[in-house]
Amino acid sequence: MLERTLAIIKPDGVKAKVVGEIIRRYEQDSLNPIAIRSTRLTKEQAEKFYYIHRERPFYGDLTSFMSSGPIVVLALEGENAILRHRDLMGATNPVEAAEGTLRKAFGASLDCNVVHGSDAPETALEEISFFFKDEDLTLFG
Numbered sequence: 001m002l003e004r005t006l007a008i009i010k011p012d013g014v015k016a017k018v019v020g021e022i023i024r025r026y027e028q029d030s031l032n033p034i035a036i037r038s039t040r041l042t043k044e045q046a047e048k049f050y051y052i053h054r055e056r057p058f059y060g061d062l063t064s065f066m067s068s069g070p071i072v073v074l075a076l077e078g079e080n081a082i083l084r085h086r087d088l089m090g091a092t093n094p095v096e097a098a099e100g101t102l103r104k105a106f107g108a109s110l111d112c113n114v115v116h117g118s119d120a121p122e123t124a125l126e127e128i129s130f131f132f133k134d135e136d137l138t139l140f141g
């Protein structure tokens with residue numbers, strides 16, 4: 001099934017200059033970037049984006065980290081994009097991530113885990129519209 005998913009290259013990935021390498025992996029795996037932008041979240045925007053985690057003990061640190069520097073946000077499109085992107089990212093904790101995954105290659109810790117990806121079709125829709133307007137998503141037809 002042709003799907004779309006949201007990917008975020010987190011502040012640690014931008015700082016480590018692995019944006020190009022990560023986008024190359026997406027293109028190579030036919031997770032086609034149909035929209036890309038760089039931005040920097042305010043603390044409030046990060047809290048809104050991660051609202052689902054508001055009761056978790058890591059919410060404060062996570063939202064501080066995600067607003068600590070620029071990020072690169074991508075809408076990716078491809079067959080089974082949501083699951084395939086999650087496979088390419090690897091486990092949330094880079095220590096547990098499999099060889100060949102982005103988090104194994106570039107992640108340092110639970111917060112500094114380099115990339116975020118949507119986990120289901122409904123969240124993908126919500127997360128894509130958090131960052132992109134409809135007209136941003138039509139360039140590739």
Ligand code: CMP
Nearest residue numbers: 053058062092110111112113115116117
């Ligand atoms: P992400 O896919 O962006 O979604 C929520 C983020 O919370 C997750 O990646 C991690 O970077 C971060 N996080 C920090 N601590 C934890 C934890 N104990 N369990 C899950 N996620 C955590």
